[in-house]
Amino acid sequence: xxxxxxxxxxxxxxxxxxxxxxxxxxxxxxxxxxxxxxxxxxxxxxxxxxxxxxxxxxxxxxxxxxxxxxxxxxxxxxxxxxxxxxxxxxxxxxxxxxxxxxxxxxxxxxxxxxxxxxxxxxxxxxx
Amino acid sequence: xxxxxxxxxxxxxxxxxxxxxxxxxxxxxxxxxxxxxxxxxxxxxxxxxxxxxxxxxxxxxxxxxxxxxxxxxxxxxxxxxxxxxxxxxxxxxxxxxxxxxxxxxxxxxxxxxxxxxxxxxxxxxxxxxxxxxxxxxxxxxxxxxxxxxxxxxxxxxxxxxxxxxxxxxxxxxxxxxxxxxxxxxxxxxxxxxxxxxxxxxxxxxxxxxxxxxxxxxxxxxxxxxxxxxxxxxxxxxxxxxxxxxxxxxxxxxxxxxxxxxxxxxxxxxxxxxxxxxxxxxxxxxxxxxxxxxxxxxxxxxxxxxxxxxxxxxxxxxxxxxxxxxxxxxxxxxxxxxxxxxxxxxxxxxxxxxxxxxxxxxxxxxxxxxxxxxxxxxxxxxxxxxxxxxxxxxxxxxxxxxxxxxxxxxxxxxxxxxxxxxxxxxxxxxxxxxxxxxxxxxxxxxxxxxxxxxxxxxxxxxxxxxxxxxxxxxxxxxxxxxxxxxxxxxxxxxxxxxxxxxxxxxxxxxxxxxxxxxxxxxxxxxxxxxxxxxxxxxxxxxxxxxxxxxxxxxxxxxxxxxxxxxxxxxx
Numbered sequence: 134x135x136x137x138x139x140x141x142x143x144x145x146x147x148x149x150x151x152x153x154x155x156x157x158x159x160x161x162x163x164x165x166x167x168x169x170x171x172x173x174x175x176x177x178x179x180x181x182x183x184x185x186x187x188x189x190x191x192x193x194x195x196x197x198x199x200x201x202x203x204x205x206x207x208x209x210x211x212x213x214x215x216x217x218x219x220x221x222x223x224x225x226x227x228x229x230x231x232x233x234x235x236x237x238x239x240x241x242x243x244x245x246x247x248x249x250x251x252x253x254x255x256x257x258x259x260x
Numbered sequence: 261x262x263x264x265x266x267x268x269x270x271x272x273x274x275x276x277x278x279x280x281x282x283x284x285x286x287x288x289x290x291x292x293x294x295x296x297x298x299x300x301x302x303x304x305x306x307x308x309x310x311x312x313x314x315x316x317x318x319x320x321x322x323x324x325x326x327x328x329x330x331x332x333x334x335x336x337x338x339x340x341x342x343x344x345x346x347x348x349x350x351x352x353x354x355x356x357x358x359x360x361x362x363x364x365x366x367x368x369x370x371x372x373x374x375x376x377x378x379x380x381x382x383x384x385x386x387x388x389x390x391x392x393x394x395x396x397x398x399x400x401x402x403x404x405x406x407x408x409x410x411x412x413x414x415x416x417x418x419x420x421x422x423x424x425x426x427x428x429x430x431x432x433x434x435x436x437x438x439x440x441x442x443x444x445x446x447x448x449x450x451x452x453x454x455x456x457x458x459x460x461x462x463x464x465x466x467x468x469x470x471x472x473x474x475x476x477x478x479x480x481x482x483x484x485x486x487x488x489x490x491x492x493x494x495x496x497x498x499x500x501x502x503x504x505x506x507x508x509x510x511x512x513x514x515x516x517x518x519x520x521x522x523x524x525x526x527x528x529x530x531x532x533x534x535x536x537x538x539x540x541x542x543x544x545x546x547x548x549x550x551x552x553x554x555x556x557x558x559x560x561x562x563x564x565x566x567x568x569x570x571x572x573x574x575x576x577x578x579x580x581x582x583x584x585x586x587x588x589x590x591x592x593x594x595x596x597x598x599x600x601x602x603x604x605x606x607x608x609x610x611x612x613x614x615x616x617x618x619x620x621x622x623x624x625x626x627x628x629x630x631x632x633x634x635x636x637x638x639x640x641x642x643x644x645x646x647x648x649x650x651x652x653x654x655x656x657x658x659x660x661x662x663x664x665x666x667x668x669x670x671x672x673x674x675x676x677x678x679x680x681x682x683x684x685x686x687x688x689x690x691x692x693x694x695x696x697x698x699x700x701x702x703x704x705x706x707x708x709x710x711x712x713x714x715x716x717x718x719x720x721x722x723x724x725x726x727x728x729x730x731x732x733x734x735x736x737x738x739x740x741x742x743x744x745x746x747x748x749x750x751x752x753x754x755x756x757x758x759x760x761x762x763x764x765x766x767x768x769x770x771x772x773x774x775x776x777x778x779x780x781x782x783x784x785x786x787x788x789x790x791x792x793x794x795x796x797x798x799x800x801x802x803x804x805x806x807x808x809x810x811x812x813x814x815x816x817x818x819x820x821x822x823x824x825x826x827x828x829x830x
Contacts, residue, residue, distance in 0.1 A: 179347035179417060189341035189424035194482035196424075212806055215734040215815040 330419050331440060332450070332469035334433065336478040337511075337688060343433055343447070343523075346422045349402040349415040350395040355388045357412035367408045368393065371401060395438055396420050421447075423523045425478060428485045431517050431536040432476055432635075432686060435526040444529065446474065446686055449634045473688050475511030480504065483806045484514040487799050488776075492518055495781035495795045501537035502803070503665055504774040507673040507764065509694040510682035513772065513811075517541075537777060540637040542662040546744030546792075547601045547724075548762040548775070549658030549668075554598060554606075554713060555675050556621035557613040559706040565826070567594050567612075571604040577650040582607065585743075585791075595829040598713045599723045601741065607653045615652035622655075624701050625674070625681070631666050632683040641667060658742060665760070669775040672762050674701050675710045676770040712825045714738035715767045719822060720830045727793045728761060731801030734815025735808045736822075739763025739774075739800065741792035746780070756780050761796035765804055766813050768821045776800045 334343035434445015442448040574583035597605030680698035715738035718725040742760035
């Protein structure tokens with residue numbers, strides 16, 4: 134009886150031992166993965182901070198202005214002059230909208246065989 | 261013989277083998293238990309001890325929190341970064357782990373040749389646990405040192421402040437030291453306010469902090485900086501400075517002072533003459549101070565716009581006679597006194613007001629104390645407590661007292677915004693917030709009169725601002741020139757002058773006030789002069805021409821706009 138119990142206990146403890154060790158190693162593995170990830174995130178954050186700084190430099194008016202000046206002649210650009218500003222009064226009036234109804238009536242009368250030009254020609258005495 | 265027990269030796273009782281073994285086992289068990297208790301006790305005690313240990317996070321007197329502490333990014337009013345944090349590697353060594361110091365020294369110097377050999381050897385020798393070798397290196401150098409494989413030499417990532425605008429806004433931003441603490445400019449102000457506290461609590465480390473928004477517009481700042489650099493070379497001046505404020509909110513739109521420094525390299529700030537001339541420089545303002553005299557006199561009611569003043573002869577004070585620079589030597593109306601910048605006329609205007617009233621008005625305008633402002637670099641103005649007759653006379657046209665350009669731009673803002681004094685600020689401030697801080701210094705009618713005088717100076721025949729108006733045509737700028745002679749060897753020198761131009765635009769509905777200073781300019785060409793109209797004035801004109809479209813001000817040439825200026829004096 135006791136002998137059997139002992140054997141069972143020994144096996145159980147061996148299995149448990151193996152289990153505990155497996156768990157330990159898997160946790161260590163996870164922890165090292167976590168550390169590696171944290172390090173990677175940190176280095177990427179570092180890279181990101183550098184990229185953001187680069188972006189900020191490229192956006193500075195002080196950085197863009199010399200580039201603009203360099204290509205001023207080729208692109209024919211320059212600082213805005215006062216005479217380039219317009220006012221609403223300077224915009225010409227909108228052209229009168231074409232009278233569609235009149236046009237439709239004309240086409241319909243043409244299709245019906247009545248040409249207003251004929252009437253004019255007749256009036257002028259030209260055949 | 262009786263056998264008694266007494267004579268007998270004590271009874272010999274022999275324990276059985278079982279009992280002896282039993283006792284022995286019990287004793288052994290006791291010892292075992294004691295050993296186990298002691299063993300576990302020792303383990304437990306050690307655990308408790310380990311649990312009590314507070315990890316020592318200090319590195320040679322500096323908390324690790326501080327060196328990796330982040331600072332909030334600084335943005336301009338449109339959201340463009342003016343200061344950001346970048347992560348950089350720093351090289352440190354653990355001397356107690358270094359096996360061969362000589363080898364380490366040679367190897368490190370092969371990558372960083374500018375390190376002193378003796379200093380480095382001394383640094384790496386000994387039993388210390390942590391020493392800095394070189395801080396804030398580049399990733400490329402980090403890679404090369406890593407490849408050397410020196411034991412006991414390692415890297416730590418530090419947070420470093422970077423200013424993408426380089427020198428452009430240096431005096432506004434200031435700089436930080438190697439431990440990321442603000443040492444000047446707005447960086448120092450931020451630390452004094454709250455950032456230092458956050459870092460102390462450890463909250464700032466690695467956390468993204470909410471960005472700080474400034475009132476500065478980097479586009480305008482760039483134009484002003486560029487034009488001042490241009491002015492320095494064009495007029496061979498020793499210094500140039502400028503400041504522009506929003507007159508309704510007191511927000512600083514641009515502030516530049518040359519020569520300047522590169523905040524990315526804070527030691528350049530120690531070079532002589534790089535101080536902030538706008539806030540911490542005090543100068544005799546010269547004729548731009550006449551606007552103050554005019555505002556005070558008009559506001560007191562002692563003089564009216566239509567009054568006439570006798571400027572035929574110089575004003576005598578004992579041995580001294582004060583005369584005009586471009587003397588007209590005739591009777592001048594008040595707008596003409598201003599337009600021709602007549603010293604005599606201005607003294608008469610001040611005398612009509614009375615010197616006590618004049619001195620009181622200067623106090624009301626805040627000329628005898630520091631302007632309330634965020635930058636720590638400030639200097640007290642020097643204005644006499646009481647004026648003598650001659651002192652008041654010279655003060656009326658800006659001599660014998662010294663104030664900072666920031667004082668002048670604040671005063672001009674109040675003169676043109678309807679008469680409300682508003683302290684300038686570098687942080688964003690809405691008009692509603694500003695209105696709560698308003699302090700009335702002159703009446704709105706006086707403000708309208710001052711606007712007319714300033715505009716007259718730009719459009720009138722022979723006005724001292726006409727040079728300025730040539731470039732900025734259509735943007736309705738008006739202002740006052742000021743040419744202050746410098747004191748050289750105890751007397752005023754006519755060749756060394758500090759030139760100012762104080763202006764506001766667009767004067768039909770003013771938005772911005774500006775003061776430009778050019779120190780010791782030379783004439784640009786033989787036809788031009790060294791007075792303020794030629795240099796500070798034209799710089800102002802060029803700046804306005806560039807920035808007005810950015811600030812949403814369209815040019816307007818309709819003559820009606822200048823109707824508020826008295827036609828008789830144009």
